[in-house]
Structure formats: structure tokens, C-alpha cells
Amino acid sequence: MRIDLISIFPEFFDVLDLSLIGKAQREDLVQIHRHQLRDFSFDKHRSVDDTPTGGGAGMVMKPEPWALALEHVLTERPTPAAVEDQTAPPRPVLIVPTPAGELFTQRTAEQLADAEHLVFAPARFEGIDHRLLDWAQEHFELRPMSIGDYVLNGGESAVVVMVEAITRLIPGVIGNPESLAEESHADGLLEYPVYTKPARWRGIDVPEILLSGDHAKIRDWRSAQQDLRTRKIRPDLWARHVVAQERNLT
């Protein structure tokens, strides 16, 4: 998978060189390319923002530097493997982080983990001139995305969240793929509580069932814990789970 990140703070993405995503890059499972948006602005101050048309507080990002940066990314993208391959490559997915976007969930991450090419365009200030999004639809599959109902200073931290959630699902990135199947949200429920040794720590025992060696009983206990937790902490997820189960039974 190729990922392009365009920002006025490309250093923000240095965290992606650490840990499992850093290793995935070194193993060429994912190629992450960073671009400085100001490199595509050619005035004296390399400015990327201007006052809002119609008035109002704050500044708005100009569309032209973004269009030039995105065109640059399009020219750099890998061409189809064979010359005789007449099928047009799928359009890259352009993810624009915004609190006004579609909610990014585990299902979105699973869907995007199959993409060949993702481009992220995190805005600063009050956002990007909307005409850029109209223009971009011709070249990209456009996905404005929110990571939750709160407002960040800019889209970069949302990009880090999304890139981590997506890339960990690429085969080979996580050593033990079983851990993906059992974690929270994989099946629409929260994960069960986990324990390690010693069996008694500061006077608190691990649940006895986990020491029984009875794998069927342990499975049932974990599943019941998932139900309990989800009902209590995330009634919204629980309601969805119940509806899905009822549908499967009919």
C-alpha cells in the first residue's frame, strides 16, 4: 500500500516511523510519503491561507497549493504492472479529515486496508476552500472523515490515528493475526478483560475459570464478559449487535 501525507507540518508524521508501522515501512509492506504543502505555494511567503470570502473569523486554506500537491502525488503514483494491462488503475482514495466528515470506524479501517493508494489531506485553520473538494472528486475517491465528535487544532493527529488503524490490518504488519480477530470492535463488541501472571497480585486474584484449562468454558466466560462490558459501557454498540443477531436468526 502507498500512503501520501500532505501537510504544512509533515514532521508531525515522524511517529509513524516508530514501532510496528515503522517496521512495516522497513519491510516494504507500506510506503509512506510525506509532502510539505508550502512546497506547492510560490508567493514570497509560501502562503497557503487567505481570509474567508463573505467574512468571518480565522483563515481558509487556498485551493491552488492543494491542487498542485495532489497533482504531484498523482504523477508519482505507481503505474499498472503490465503495459498490456488496459484496465485503468482504481482512483486513489483521498481522505480529508474534518469534524464534519463521515465517522471513521473499525469497518472503515477494514475497508481502506484493501486500498492500493491512500492520500491524506489534513487541513489547518478553518479548513480548505470547498472548490478543492469539487475538483478532487474528478481524480480521487473522496472521503471526508471525522475520528469523533470533538474538534482538533488540525487534521494531522486524526491522520496518525487513521493510518495506524488501517495499516495494522495489512497482512504481515501484526505478528499474530489472531490478536486482530479477538480485539475490541472486531465483532462489533468490546474486548473481554485480560490478565497475566502472577495468579494473585497485591491480593487480587485472576478469575478462577482462566486457570481451569477448560478452553470451552474460558471461551464462554470471555464471550459473556464481552456482552456485559458492551451493554454497560457502549449501549449504542450493544443495540446494534442485538439487531444484527436477530437478523441472522431470521
Ligand code: ADE
Ligand atoms: N479535524 C479537526 N477535528 C477533527 C476530527 N474530530 N476528526 C477529523 N479531523 C478533524
